[in-house]
Amino acid sequence: MIAFPTVKSDLKSDFINNFVLHVATVNGSGSQSANQILLKSLFHMGLRVGGKNLFPSNIAGLATWFTIRLHPKGYTGRRAEQDILVAMNPATLAADLKGLKTGGFLLYNSEIKIDPQLIRRDVFCHKVPFRDLVESLSSSVKLKKLLVNMVYVGILSELLHIPKACSQKALSDQFSGKESVIETNLAAFMAGADYAREHLSGLPAEEFPYRAEKIPLPTSGSETSSAAIDPEASLLMDGNAASAIGAVAGGCSFASWYPITPSSSLMEGFTSWAEQLRDHSQGKTYAVIQAEDEIAALCMVIGAGWVGARAMTATSGPGLSLMAEAAGLAYYAEIPAVVFNVQRAGPSTGLPTRTLQGDILAAAFLSHGDTRHVLLFPGDIEECFEFARISFDLAERLQTLVIVLSDLDLGMNLHLGQKFPYPTQPFDRGKIVGLEDLEKMPEFARYRDVDGDGICHRSLPLTEHPKAAYFTRGTGHDEKSGYSEDPEVFRRNLERLKRKFDTAKELVPKALRQSLSHRPQSAEAKSSSVALIAYGSSAEAMHEVLDSLVAQGLDCDYLRLRAYPFGQEVEEFLTEHNERETPLFVIEQNRDAQMLSLLKEAFPRLACRSRSILQFDGLPLEAQAVAKEIQLCLEVQP
Amino acid sequence: MNSIGLKRSDYVGLKSTLCTGCGHDSVTNHIISAYFESGVSPYRVAKMSGIGCSSKTPAYFMNSAHGFNSIHGRMAPISTGAFLANHELQLIGISGDGDTGSIGLGSFCHLLRRNVPMVYIVENNGVYGLTKGQFSATADQGSSLKSGEINPFTSIDLCSLAIDMGCSFVARSFSGDAKQLVPLIKAAIQHRGTAFIDVISPCIAFANHEGSTKSYQAVREHLKALQELGVISPRSEVQVDYGEGETHEVELPDGSVLWLKKLNSQEHELNNPSLSQKVLREAREQGQIITGLFHYDPKAKPLNETLGLIKKPLAQLNEEDFRLKKLPQLFR
Numbered sequence: 003m004i005a006f007p008t009v010k011s012d013l014k015s016d017f018i019n020n021f022v023l024h025v026a027t028v029n030g031s032g033s034q035s036a037n038q039i040l041l042k043s044l045f046h047m048g049l050r051v052g053g054k055n056l057f058p059s060n061i062a063g064l065a066t067w068f069t070i071r072l073h074p075k076g077y078t079g080r081r082a083e084q085d086i087l088v089a090m091n092p093a094t095l096a097a098d099l100k101g102l103k104t105g106g107f108l109l110y111n112s113e114i115k116i117d118p119q120l121i122r123r124d125v126f127c128h129k130v131p132f133r134d135l136v137e138s139l140s141s142s143v144k145l146k147k148l149l150v151n152m153v154y155v156g157i158l159s160e161l162l163h164i165p166k167a168c169s170q171k172a173l174s175d176q177f178s179g180k181e182s183v184i185e186t187n188l189a190a191f192m193a194g195a196d197y198a199r200e201h202l203s204g205l206p207a208e209e210f211p212y213r214a215e216k217i218p219l220p221t222s223g224s225e226t227s228s229a230a231i232d233p234e235a236s237l238l239m240d241g242n243a244a245s246a247i248g249a250v251a252g253g254c255s256f257a258s259w260y261p262i263t264p265s266s267s268l269m270e271g272f273t274s275w276a277e278q279l280r281d282h283s284q285g286k287t288y289a290v291i292q293a294e295d296e297i298a299a300l301c302m303v304i305g306a307g308w309v310g311a312r313a314m315t316a317t318s319g320p321g322l323s324l325m326a327e328a329a330g331l332a333y334y335a336e337i338p339a340v341v342f343n344v345q346r347a348g349p350s351t352g353l354p355t356r357t358l359q360g361d362i363l364a365a366a367f368l369s370h371g372d373t374r375h376v377l378l379f380p381g382d383i384e385e386c387f388e389f390a391r392i393s394f395d396l397a398e399r400l401q402t403l404v405i406v407l408s409d410l411d412l413g414m415n416l417h418l419g420q421k422f423p424y425p426t427q428p429f430d431r432g433k434i435v436g437l438e439d440l441e442k443m444p445e446f447a448r449y450r451d452v453d454g455d456g457i458c459h460r461s462l463p464l465t466e467h468p469k470a471a472y473f474t475r476g477t478g479h480d481e482k483s484g485y486s487e488d489p490e491v492f493r494r495n496l497e498r499l500k501r502k503f504d505t506a507k508e509l510v511p512k513a514l515r516q517s518l519s520h521r522p523q524s525a526e527a528k529s530s531s532v533a534l535i536a537y538g539s540s541a542e543a544m545h546e547v548l549d550s551l552v553a554q555g556l557d558c559d560y561l562r563l564r565a566y567p568f569g570q571e572v573e574e575f576l577t578e579h580n581e582r583e584t585p586l587f588v589i590e591q592n593r594d595a596q597m598l599s600l601l602k603e604a605f606p607r608l609a610c611r612s613r614s615i616l617q618f619d620g621l622p623l624e625a626q627a628v629a630k631e632i633q634l635c636l637e638v639q640p
Numbered sequence: 641m642n643s644i645g646l647k648r649s650d651y652v653g654l655k656s657t658l659c660t661g662c663g664h665d666s667v668t669n670h671i672i673s674a675y676f677e678s679g680v681s682p683y684r685v686a687k688m689s690g691i692g693c694s695s696k697t698p699a700y701f702m703n704s705a706h707g708f709n710s711i712h713g714r715m716a717p718i719s720t721g722a723f724l725a726n727h728e729l730q731l732i733g734i735s736g737d738g739d740t741g742s743i744g745l746g747s748f749c750h751l752l753r754r755n756v757p758m759v760y761i762v763e764n765n766g767v768y769g770l771t772k773g774q775f776s777a778t779a780d781q782g783s784s785l786k787s788g789e790i791n792p793f794t795s796i797d798l799c800s801l802a803i804d805m806g807c808s809f810v811a812r813s814f815s816g817d818a819k820q821l822v823p824l825i826k827a828a829i830q831h832r833g834t835a836f837i838d839v840i841s842p843c844i845a846f847a848n849h850e851g852s853t854k855s856y857q858a859v860r861e862h863l864k865a866l867q868e869l870g871v872i873s874p875r876s877e878v879q880v881d882y883g884e885g886e887t888h889e890v891e892l893p894d895g896s897v898l899w900l901k902k903l904n905s906q907e908h909e910l911n912n913p914s915l916s917q918k919v920l921r922e923a924r925e926q927g928q929i930i931t932g933l934f935h936y937d938p939k940a941k942p943l944n945e946t947l948g949l950i951k952k953p954l955a956q957l958n959e960e961d962f963r964l965k966k967l968p969q970l971f972r
Contacts, residue, residue, distance in 0.1 A: 235972070247970065253962045255954040256724055258717075279964040285950035287957055289724040294750040298717035301710070301747075305721025308708060309686070309729065310955030313721065331711050424971040428959055462955060463706035464726055466683040473687075473699055473707040485699070 017211040019049060019229045023070040023158065024084040026091045026098045027151070030062025033090070035176055036151030037068035041416060042172035043164050044072065045238045047216050050229045052078025052542075053416045054622055059263065059354040065094045072214060076229045078418065079543030080622040085212060088154050089114065090132075096120050107210055109154065126209045128202065130157065135193045140186065149190035156194020161202060162214045166195075227545060237383065237419050241412040241539075242316075244383040244419070245342055246271030248390025249314055250279050251425040254340070256306035256313035258291040258299040263354045264410040265316040265344040272316075296321035300328040300341065307338040308474060310434070310462040312394040314340035318410075319348040319361055322368065329403055330369025331476045333499070336449070336458070338397035338404075338432070342390070345409040347620040356620030357410035359538055362596035365405045366566055372496055376506050377566040378406045381541030383419040385564070386412065389511065395430040400506050401460055409591070411622040412539035435459045440467045448472040449495065450481040456502030503567055510565035513572050518548050518558045530640070532556050532632065533579040535612070536589040537563040537597060539622065544589070546625035547632075554633060559584070563597065568604050576601070576608035585640065587632055589615045591623055643679035643873070651676045653700040658693060663815035663841030663856075664763045668700045670818055671732070671761075674825035675702065678873075685730045686722055690715040690744060693770050694736035694763035694841070713744030716751035720943070723756050726953035727944040730829070731758035738768050741777040741796050752805035752834055757942045759828040760836045762798055763815070765843035766854040773846030784851035799934055800920050802836045803913050808940035809835035810916070811933045814859055815842065819868075820931060823898070826871040827933070830892035832942045840929060859929060866908060866919065866932030867900040890936065900933065910936040 023040075027033035034055070044051040052071040058064035071078060083103045089095050089110035099122055102108060108127035110116070121127060136149045159169050173191065177183040202210070220228040237244075246268050249257070254276075259269040269290070276288045289306075293299040299315040306313035317325065322343050332339045345361045347353035365377055376396060378389045389406055397404045433453075440446055440461065446469040449458050461470040472483040479495070480486040532551060536544050541562055548558045561575045579586050588598045593616060601609040615631050617623055641647060651672045656665050675685070685705035689695035691712035698707045710718045715733050723731055740748045740762050751760070766779035773786055777796045784790050802810045809831045813821040821839065828835030840859055842848055848855040853862075868885075874895035886902045890910065902908070909915055916934040923930035952961070 237970070250962075251964060253957070253959065255957055255962075256721060258721065279967065280962060281965075282950075284952070286948050287950050287954070287961055289944075289947050289949055289954060291720065291724070291754075293717065294746050297714065298720075298747050298750065301714040301717035302721035302724075304710075305708075305718035305723075306725040306954070307721070308718075309722045309725035311721075311725035311957075313725070327711055328714065421972045422970055424966055425964065461706075463686045463722070464684060464729055464953075464955075466681070468704060470683070471704050471706050473709065475709040476711055477709065 014207060014211055018074070018213050018215050019072045019217065020074055021072055021085040021212040022081050022083065023086040023088070024098070024101060025068045025088040025154070026094050027066055027068070028062075028091050029057055029060060029064055029066040031090075031151065032148035033066065033068065033151045036155045037070070038416070039152075039169070039172045039176050040155045040158060041070055042175065042238060043159060043169040044070070044214055045236070045418070046168040046171050046233055047164065047214060048219070048231055048233050049214060049217075050076035050078060050231050050418055051238075052418075054080055054411070055415055056621070057355050065091050072229060074229050075227045075546075075549065077546040077625065079546055080624045081626060082624055086158075088158070090150070090154070099125070107212075109157065130154070130197065135197055136190060139189050139193065145186070149186065152187045152190035153194035153197070156191040157198040157202070159191070160195040160198035161210055162212060164214050231418060235421055237421055238416050239383050239419065240267070240414055240416055241380065241383050241386040241408050242268035242344065242414060243271045243275070244386035245380070245390040245406065245408065245413070247275050247279070247422065248387040249394075250276045251387070252391035252394040253312045253429050254314050254394060255288045256303065256311040257288065257315065258293045258302035258313075259315050260293050260296045260299050260317070260321060262296075262318045262321050264346055264414045265318045265321075265342060267414065268316040268342055268344060296324040297328060300325040300332075300339065303339045303341075304328060304332050304337050307332070307397070308463070312338075312398070312429075314342065314394075316342035316344065318344050318346045319364075320351065322361055322364060326369045329375065330371060330373045332403040333369065333373045333375065334371075335474050335476055336401040336460070337474075338394075338401055340393045340397050340404050340406065342406045342408065344413040345407060353620045355410070357539065357591065357622055358618060358620060359407075359409055359540070359591040359596070360618070361407065362592065363599060365407055366600060368405070374503055376400060376402060376404045376510060378404065378511065379537040379564050380406065380408055380412065381538055381562060381564065382412070383417045384422065387422045391425060392511075396506075396509060398432040398434075399430050399457070399509060400502060401432060401457060402502070407538060409539050415622070417542070433457055433459045435461050436465060437467050440465070440469045443469065446470065446472075447481040448483040449479060449498075451498050451501070455505040456498050456500070457505060507567045507569045510567070510569065512569050513564055513575070514562045515571070515575060516548070516560045516562070518552050518560070520552045520555050520557050530556055531582070531584045532558055532636070533575070533584045533586040534558060534560045534589060535563060535587070535597075535601075536560070540589055540591060543623040543625040543628065547589070547628045550625065550629035551632060554629075566600060568601070572601075573605060573608065576605055580608050580611060585636060586612045587615050587635070588612050589623070589628055591617050593618045642676050644681055646676070648672065648676045650704070651682065651702050653698075653703045656697070656700045658696065659845050661844040662693070663765065663843070664694055664697050665700070666815040666818075667761065667763055667821070667839055667841055668697050670821045671825060672701050673818070673822050674829065677822070678826050678829050680730060680829060684728065685732060688715050688719045688722065688731055688733040688758070690735050690739035692736040692739050692768070693843075694734050695739060697734050697763070698732075713739055713742070714747065715739065716744055716747035719758055720751055720754065720756050723758060724944065724947070724949070725955045727757070727942075727949065728953055733758055733760050735760070735762050737762060737764045737766060737776040737778040737798075741798060745777070745796075749801070749805045752802055752807040752836070754943045755806070755808055755833045755940050755946070757832050758834060759825065760834055762836075762838050763841040764798065764838055764854070765841050765847050766795075766852065767843050767847040769843050769846055780853040783853040786846055786849050788851075797920060797924060798838045799836070800917055803916050803935050806940070807836050807935070808833035808937040809933075810935040811836070812838040812840070812929075812931045814840045814863055814929070814931060816856070816859075817931070820865060823869050823871045824933065827869075827892060827898045830894050830896060831938070832893055833937075833940045862927055862929045864923060864928045864930050865903050866906060866930055866934070868903055869898065869900045869933060872897045872899065890938070893938070
């Protein structure tokens with residue numbers, strides 16, 4: 003018998019909708035569905051729930067973890083320390099136990115032969131005879147293995163007081179349409195729930211104080227963030243699915259790709275959502291080609307974009323590197339194209355199933371020569387949808403490559419967001435000239451800057467007009483697209499492309515600014531300020547970072563970058579904090595402060611005071627670690 | 641005037657900047673003849689290429705067609721995307737043995753597997769011209785460079801490869817043989833699939849010496865035509881006199897007729913890949929350059945049909961065509 007320490011707080015309310023639950027399993031064991039059911043049942047309760055799947059680059063047999071988080075203020079980002087651990091994998095138990103906090107609760111499979119030395123005396127633990135519980139549910143050994151996972155979902159749901167209706171809804175949604183699967187899984191769920199009632203319902207509150215509880219929605223206009231959501235108006239979706247739906251909404255009709263983690267689900271999602279959302283009674287309105295490699299994938303997109311289809315590809319780091327030459331062609335020949343780069347941990351093959359914001363510089367300057375690309379940084383699933391949709395408008399308006407930079411955390415983990423606005427906006431096809439336009443024009447010159455914004459007129463192949471044709475080339479060209487080695491012509495063209503890139507600043511999504519003020523207890527206490535810049539998937543953790551810093555007595559001015567090139571608002575933010583000498587931090591998930599490099603290049607005088615907070619271990623950004631590092635920096639050098 | 645009222649001069653392009661005597665310029669001429677005689681509207685054509693001497697040539701014909709001189713080895717995927725964006729486009733791609741046989745070999749194979757409708761011509765001279773005379777992957781083993789360097793590696797027979805990849809139209813010709821090449825291009829224009837023509841086109845600057853197996857002299861000495869062939873337009877009233885020999889007629893999609901006359905004792909069928917490979921192999925073993933139409937499968941599905949695409953070209957679809965179902969689980 004293990005001695006339980008009695009170190010718990012007796013404040014029950016501290017544990018309502020406030021815990022981190024960590025499930026350690028083996029991949030390929032069916033735990034993914036079980037974990038999602040648990041996550042979605044909390045969603046159906048109307049709770050802002052976060053889920054992170056940490057998985058290996060492997061199909062079956064290696065360790066995998068799933069973390070579910072609830073917080074009264076609705077924080078869904080990663081927190082390293084766990085309250086509840088479900089240990090199903092003997093291979094990782096020793097290491098997994100280290101993450102459990104003092105007073106935490108361990109639920110483990112009784113079949114794990116556990117070294118008594120390993121069991122920490124400062125945690126509560128309970129072993130469950132999973133095998134016995136599923137014994138009567140099926141005669142298939144394989145199925146019983148899968149059902150074990152539903153047993154722990156049943157146990158946890160009972161312990162956390164999740165209403166049965168919510169669990170049932172999540173379960174039937176997960177296996178939608180497969181009645182017998184639903185039935186078997188429900189039986190396993192009930193076996194777990196019954197077990198918990200019989201053996202664990204008497205647990206003292208200090209041992210298992212955690213509860214999931216329905217709470218009212220915050221009144222409109224309320225400033226405090228809350229754990230409550232309206233599930234009817236919300237989505238629990240991964241960023242890749244949201245991007246895929248955005249691409250379907252944005253009129254993408256051509257997609258080519260080469261499978262690569264973590265972007266494959268974006269392209270598979272595109273096919274399946276296009277199938278579900280579009281009318282295909284006359285035939286498919288989209289072509290999807292699984293290419294021979296990423297070079298071909300982007301080249302096909304360029305070919306399709308040249309002819310006038312809205313075209314995209316999706317990839318991750320290694321694929322992006324392969325696309326470099328074609329990216330330069332799209333930039334220089336000025337052909338609309340969209341690349342979704344779902345970043346994973348590099349360099350090289352790196353950690354294919356871990357997250358990083360490591361491709362910022364590679365994407366911005368992808369290809370040789372003076373090449374630059376428009377980048378979009380969606381920060382949540384709503385922006386994944388929106389930026390995917392508008393990326394085609396931007397690519398056609400600017401006649402260039404647009405790279406949407408998501409990452410594995412945003413792309414593959416389930417995130418909460420509002421349901422999408424139904425798209426009604428017309429497409430911006432940019433400066434395409436048709437028969438009538440050509441008729442009115444005295445002359446058509448493909449690369450002549452008629453409007454002064456660096457963007458020229460473009461005709462599409464199969465425009466049956468004597469003025470329409472031009473010879474597209476990646477070689478040096480004059481205004482009429484003729485081959486030219488003339489130094490002046492070459493220089494002028496590069497200058498125009500720069501002008502076009504400046505025009506992009508006005509068209510891309512603006513950075514968002516949020517100021518949070520510390521309210522001093524006494525009138526004398528004067529709070530100090532800090533300015534923060536972050537982007538992409540870091541957005542999720544930044545709410546918590548801000549609250550944490552405000553709680554420490556700091557006023558926070560936070561700018562979330564959403565696109566490159568940077569707009570006027572970024573310059574203003576930097577100027578203001580430069581003048582006020584506010585400590586300025588740029589938070590990134592890479593080693594080399596890649597976004598700060600871009601900021602320094604764009605604003606050499608303004609960005610040089612910035613300091614970097616960098617996390618690059620392949621795990622999603624952890625708010626507490628960021629807040630702590632900022633405080634430490636301020637102590638050392640205010 | 642041709643059938644759509646255009647003159648041959650409506651099919652010409654800019655003045656060639658290639659070396660005088662380059663085989664490629666002859667091919668350009670034959671392309672002009674074939675498109676003119678076929679009555680194809682240049683407005684409906686897109687001229688594609690990669691990088692190299694051969695890839696420059698689309699600038700030298702059909703000025704009033706859109707063109708795309710892209711990047712090295714990527715003509716195949718760029719053409720694939722271009723075709724799918726608008727399946728009414730009539731694509732012609734001109735590539736070289738370096739562009740297709742080395743850097744773009746992978747994508748070439750995959751284009752053939754997919755049966756992308758286009759005329760795909762390789763101007764094959766066994767040498768990298770624009771970088772001044774290195775061996776290409778189609779240079780024969782044992783042949784030599786101008787410097788005397790001997791090629792120790794086996795060569796790639798692009799026609800054999802194309803047949804293995806399932807290409808639905810595979811032919812070889814010689815840049816100097818207008819009588820054979822023009823009808824081949826005309827038949828290729830009609831084909832609804834990838835029509836691959838490997839054209840031996842000597843490089844006057846770097847591979848026209850003794851020791852090269854693709855010099856004008858070597859080609860003339862070793863050329864062996866499988867068939868004599870011609871295309872009769874559906875509108876033509878000309879009666880063709882086939883002369884002596886066994887002839888075979890194939891109807892093309894527009895109703896015109898491709899006729900082939902056997903020129904030697906070689907047995908051949910147009911849709912028999914094993915036999916075609918045997919013919920090619922035997923010719924190689926005998927040091928011959930065999931020309932003609934080796935393989936033709938008019939029933940192979942073009943890529944747009946394989947994918948089940950809508951009839952209206954994808955590039956012309958608008959907001960109305962893309963209107964989404966308002967799924968309540970997704971949208972507000």
